[in-house]
Each structure stands twice: as structure tokens, then as C-alpha cells.
Amino acid sequence: MPRRGTITATDNPFVEVVEKKLADNRIIIVDGVVGDVMAHEMSFRLRYLASTGKQPITMYFNSVGGDVLAGLAIYDTIRDVNKRAPVSIIANGACMSMGVIILQAASTRLSTPNTHFMLHELAMRNEGKLSEQKDAHQHALRLQNQLNDIIAGRTGMTRKVVEKLTERKDYYIDPVEALKLKLIDGIVGA
Numbered sequence: 001m002p003r004r005g006t007i008t009a010t011d012n013p014f015v016e017v018v019e020k021k022l023a024d025n026r027i028i029i030v031d032g033v034v035g036d037v038m039a040h041e042m043s044f045r046l047r048y049l050a051s052t053g054k055q056p057i058t059m060y061f062n063s064v065g066g067d068v069l070a071g072l073a074i075y076d077t078i079r080d081v082n083k084r085a086p087v088s089i090i091a092n093g094a095c096m097s098m099g100v101i102i103l104q105a106a107s108t109r110l111s112t113p114n115t116h117f118m119l120h121e122l123a124m125r126n127e128g129k130l131s132e133q134k135d136a137h138q139h140a141l142r143l144q145n146q147l148n149d150i151i152a153g154r155t156g157m158t159r160k161v162v163e164k165l166t167e168r169k170d171y172y173i174d175p176v177e178a179l180k181l182k183l184i185d186g187i188v189g190a
Contacts, residue, residue, distance in 0.1 A: 034066030065097025078105035
């Protein structure tokens with residue numbers, strides 16, 4: 001089922017023509033909350049394009065973040081596809097939370113001038129028995145360390161610096177600050 005507010009080929013045949021033209025030009029548009037549907041679509045599209053040639057793939061990415069495990073699946077897919085065809089990501093609009101992690105998988109990380117970035121620590125749901133909560137807490141700590149390692153590894157920041165940026169708050173930045181922190185490689189259209 002399409003996301004609310006999206007136009008599909010069944011609504012407008014023009015959309016099918018545009019999507020085909022974008023695919024022919026090795027362009028993918030990603031817009032929405034990171035989740036299982038997005039992970040499936042990205043895996044499908046990226047792996048298909050990688051199977052058709054080694055020419056670069058460009059992804060325009062707009063997301064406020066979402067599910068960590070689905071985001072890590074997208075991250076791993078992009079890293080794998082990069083071995084066959086370089087994947088550039090252009091952050092466009094929002095690149096927040098898990099979106100920042102996904103961005104780090106790209107061979108080239110770019111941003112449009114008005115994109116908003118946000119880093120923060122992992123959020124948890126507090127449900128279930130105390131023992132289950134302890135297990136969930138340990139898993140969340142491992143995930144947070146994994147996400148911090150991804151950012152530190154790609155940007156050259158130390159883990160301590162990354163932890164300080166994400167600890168206990170939402171850290172909003174613009175593309176200029178993202179460039180200074182080496183979360184992106186450049187700003188396009190500035």
C-alpha cells in the first residue's frame with residue numbers, strides 16, 4: 001500500500017514514466033520514515049541497478065529517521081552495492097537520526113543547502129518485565145555503540161566526541177556544520 005500523500009503509477013501513468021526515466025539515469029528517490037518497507041525497496045532498487053552496470057548510482061534522500069534495524073539493513077546494502085557501483089547520496093530536506101547513519105554508507109555524501117540534520121542517542125520503549133527491560137537495555141547500548149562507531153569511523157571523530165554530540169539530546173545542525181563535522185563531503189547547489 002502506498003504511503004499517504006504519494007502518487008503511484010495507478011493514480012497517474014506519468015509517475016511510471018518518470019520512475020523509468022530516473023532508473024535509466026541510475027537515480028533513486030528515497031523519501032519517508034526508515035522502516036521495513038523502505039529497507040525492502042532500497043535493497044531491491046540498489047541491487048537491481050548494481051546488476052545492470054558499474055556506473056554510479058545517485059540517491060536523493062529525505063528522512064527524519066526511524067527504525068534502527070531497518071536502517072542498518074539499508075546501510076549494509078549500500079556498502080555492499082558500493083563494491084560494484086558507487087552510490088552517492090544527496091541529503092535533501094531532512095537527514096535525521098538513522099538517516100545520518102544511512103548517509104555514512106555512501107561513497108560520496110552530499111547535501112542540498114537547506115537540509116536539516118539531527119543526531120541523537122537511541123530511544124527505547126519501556127515495556128515488559130524487568131528482566132526483559134534489562135536485556136533490551138543491554139541490546140540498546142550495543143546498538144548505540146555500533147551507531148557511534150559508524151559515525152566515528154566515517155568522519156574521523158573520536159567515539160568520545162560522537163558520544164558527546166548525541167548524549168541525552170537532539171543535536172540539530174545545518175549542512176555547513178555537517179560539513180565541518182565531516183558527516184558530508186560537500187554541499188551541492190550552494
